[in-house]
Amino acid sequence: DIQMTQSPSSVSASVGDRVTITCRASQGIGSWLVWYQQKPGKAPKLLIYTASSLQSGVPSRFSGSGSGTDFTLTITSLQAEDFATYYCQQANSFPLTFGGGTKVEMK
Amino acid sequence: EVQLVESGGGLVQPGRSLRLSCAASGFTFDDYAMHWVRQAPGKGLEWVSGISWNSGSIGYADSVKGRFTISRDNAKNSLYLQMNSLRPGDTALYYCAKEPNARSGIDSWGQGTLVTVSS
Numbered sequence: 001d002i003q004m005t006q007s008p009s010s011v012s013a014s015v016g017d018r019v020t021i022t023c024r025a026s027q028g029i030g031s032w033l034v035w036y037q038q039k040p041g042k043a044p045k046l047l048i049y050t051a052s053s054l055q056s057g058v059p060s061r062f063s064g065s066g067s068g069t070d071f072t073l074t075i076t077s078l079q080a081e082d083f084a085t086y087y088c089q090q091a092n093s094f095p096l097t098f099g100g101g102t103k104v105e106m107k
Numbered sequence: 108e109v110q111l112v113e114s115g116g117g118l119v120q121p122g123r124s125l126r127l128s129c130a131a132s133g134f135t136f137d138d139y140a141m142h143w144v145r146q147a148p149g150k151g152l153e154w155v156s157g158i159s160w161n162s163g164s165i166g167y168a169d170s171v172k173g174r175f176t177i178s179r180d181n182a183k184n185s186l187y188l189q190m191n192s193l194r195p196g197d198t199a200l201y202y203c204a205k206e207p208n209a210r211s212g213i214d215s216w217g218q219g220t221l222v223t224v225s226s
Contacts, residue, residue, distance in 0.1 A: 001169060034212030036152075043202060043216035044152065050211060087152050091210040094166025096142070096154040 002026050002090050006099035012107040019075040021102045023088035028068045032092035035064055035073045038101075039084045048073065049091075078104070109133040109215040111203045116220030119193055127220060129186040129203030134215075137161075137181035140206040142213060143188050145199035145222075155201070156188065170196075193224045 003026035013019050023033065031051040036044040046055045048064035051071055061076045075082055083106055088099040115127040127143070142157040156167045156177040165177055176189040186203055200219040207214040 032210045036212070038152070043218065044213070046212050046214045055214065085151075089152075089154070089212060091212055094157065094164075095168045096157065096166070098152045098154060101151040 001095055002029060002092065002097050004088055004090055004097050004099040006086075006088055006102050008102060009100065010103040010105060012105050013078050014107045015078055015080055017078045017107075019078050019082075019104060021073045021086055021088075021104075023066075023071045023073070023099050025069045025071075025090055025092075029090045029092035031067050032090060033064070033066065033071045034089045034091050035062075036087045036089065037082075037084045038087065044087065047086075075104075109205065111205065111215060111217035113201060113203045113217045113220035116201065116222045118223045118225065120226050121194060121224055123193055124189070124191045125193060125222060127188040127190065127201055127203075127222070129217060131184045131186065131203075131205070134205070136179075136184040140164075140209070141179060141186045142204045142206060143177060143186075144202045144204050144213070144216075145197075146202070146219075147196075147199040150199075153199070157206070158186070190222070193222075195224050198222060198224050 005024045033051045035048040038044040052064045063074050065072050085101045085103045110132045112130045140159045143155040158165050158177045174192045178187045202219045203217040204213040205215040
């Protein structure tokens with residue numbers, strides 16, 4: 001199975017900050033990497049698919065990059081509504097696997 | 108509007124069975140792969156199982172393989188998860204979820220149904 005490792009597990013940031021979250025796959029997954037945002041008590045929300053494609057309706061301050069085993073989610077100019085937990089997920093092959101999550105907290 | 112409504116959760120003793128259902132509406136159900144994803148209280152997301160549009164491709168997490176069975180009835184716009192030999196570690200909120208395109212993640216989620224495995 002493909003293991004997904006996210007870092008950091010949490011990050012403290014302020015509105016306006018640039019935030020970068022990384023995700024590493026235990027083996028190459030091409031560009032089959034997805035990013036989600038989850039707020040407390042809510043279902044996850046799809047942000048990015050195929051590593052860098054922005055889901056419709058997602059603000060352009062979110063971007064994704066990477067291929068193979070190393071991927072990055074970047075939030076430029078963090079907004080108040082962006083405080084949440086972010087998960088990566090490999091979509092290359094069954095069993096699908098998620099990273100452990102990164103909580104973006106207010107500094 | 109896409110709607111996914113899960114049902115069938117509840118409190119069950121270890122070793123017993125439970126069947127989850129997901130009623131889908133607002134989209135052409137038999138065009139899309141579907142998944143079950145769970146989240147234990149205070150924990151991260153865990154993919155449980157997925158099924159292609161025609162049931163030709165099915166996958167399971169190692170943690171549930173041999174105990175859980177996913178199925179779908181396209182005529183009824185419904186997704187199911189038969190859960191046998193339940194363990195306390197299966198306690199979680201179970202989400203029904205829709206995959207928009209192959210290997211493009213999950214774009215629609217239900218509200219979840221809570222399964223609690225405890226004696």
